[in-house]
Amino acid sequence: MHAAAFAWAGLRGEYRAQRVEPAALPAQIAALRRPGVLGANLSLPHKEAALPLLDALSDAARRIGAVNTVIHRGGQLSGDNTDAPGLLRALEDAGVGAQEGAVVVLGAGGAARAAVYAALTGLGREVYVVNRTPQRAQALAAAWVRPQGAALVRAVDVEGVPWEQVGLVINASSAGLGAPEESPLPDFDFGRLPAGAGVYDMVYQPHETRLLRDVRSAGRRGENGLGMLAHQARLAFAAWTGLEVPPQVFLGALHEKLDLKRTAP
Ligand SMILES: NC(=O)c1ccc[n+]([C@@H]2O[C@H](COP(=O)([O-])OP(=O)(O)OC[C@H]3O[C@@H](n4cnc5c(N)ncnc54)[C@H](OP(=O)(O)O)[C@@H]3O)[C@@H](O)[C@H]2O)c1
Incomplete structure (x- = not known):
């Protein structure tokens, strides 16, 4: 989805999936402070463990107690929940x-x-x-x-x-x-x-x-849940880049990746 969004926006960005062991989370979060890094998404079990490692939290992230999106700005990391x-x-x-x-x-x-x-x-x-x-x-x-x-x-x-x-x-x-x-x-x-x-x-x-x-x-x-998956990604992309990419770009990439046409009843 994010590769499709970068392509749509004409940006040379890259979104990589990375497996992180729980013990390595603090170092991996710290690495997001490097120049050129826009942020990250987190999945289980890191969504909750990352909270104390960030500089600021949105109201949603604090009340939900989970961060799915980390945003990097000038060495500062903020946590949000776009779910x-x-x-x-x-x-x-x-x-x-x-x-x-x-x-x-x-x-x-x-x-x-x-x-x-x-x-x-x-x-x-x-x-x-x-x-x-x-x-x-x-x-x-x-x-x-x-x-x-x-x-x-x-x-x-x-x-x-x-x-x-x-x-x-x-x-x-x-x-x-x-x-x-x-x-x-x-x-x-x-x-x-x-x-x-x-x-x-x-x-x-x-x-x-x-x-x-x-x-x-x-x-x-x-x-x-496909629509939610697409929208949480769209909102994360907007937080990282400031760009509003149409939801269809994310949904289209999902449909292609999950090959929904072939599996549709
Ligand atoms: N569409 C999206 O964008 C989106 C975004 C986020 C999450 N999700 C989906 O939401 C689901 C939950 O994610 P999560 O992060 O909240 O996971 P989680 O923290 O591991 O929680 C899983 C929950 O599901 C319950 N559960 C697991 N297997 C069950 C079963 N066979 N019957 C009844 N209840 C069962 C667990 O009950 P116990 O407490 O009894 O273990 C627990 O309450 C996943 O399927 C995930 O893919 C989708």
Whole structure:
């Protein structure tokens, strides 16, 4: 995606994937301060471990507790999280989540924290978190309380969700990732959702998961995570270069790389 964006912008930039062992993270982060380096993206487990190694954090990175984008300016490194705004743009593009009602977040890792942040600050909705390990959902919810102590986010089990009041379900768990038959809500009747409600599955490989098949066969709208992946990259590229590259450049590169035409049903 970034190679395509550099080419579109006529820049001689280069984006490299690099495997970094946890013990090497401080040295690798320090190396980003070199002249000519624009920044970096981080993936698990570095998204959380990098926080104390940076000079500044955006509000999103601090509240989510995860950095996916490091921006270098004159020797200073700032951390941002483009997953949350990327998710919001992807929801808008897909027309999923416009329906009023609560948001259900499946999962309790970094992606789930970004989804909760997006749902609260971007959509202004009530949030329910459902996770395979309930204690992790409870810990996530505990981080979001009003100063007076009222809960903004509730950790519940599947039957604790008021499904008839839900407008959007976000799968931020890894269920389905590389496993087309795995679902975070196996055997769930998505007909329990209001007619206009939708499901956003952050998983993009495979592009049609069992979750999305179940959602669509119940007549509800479902969308995979490709749009979010493209938008989080677009926003990172804009932070590094100051250039707004059209989302189609990122999506086009993804489609080509993942060979979606060939795997489409
Ligand atoms: N589209 C995008 O741009 C984008 C961006 C970020 C992340 N993602 C995707 O979001 C997903 C989560 O990423 P993450 O960084 O938050 O990972 P993570 O921190 O490892 O969290 C994984 C979460 O998934 C749950 N989980 C794993 N396997 C499960 C299963 N079989 N059934 C039910 N729950 C399961 C875990 O539950 P436990 O707590 O019980 O272990 C945990 O809550 C991944 O698929 C990732 O690729 C997509």
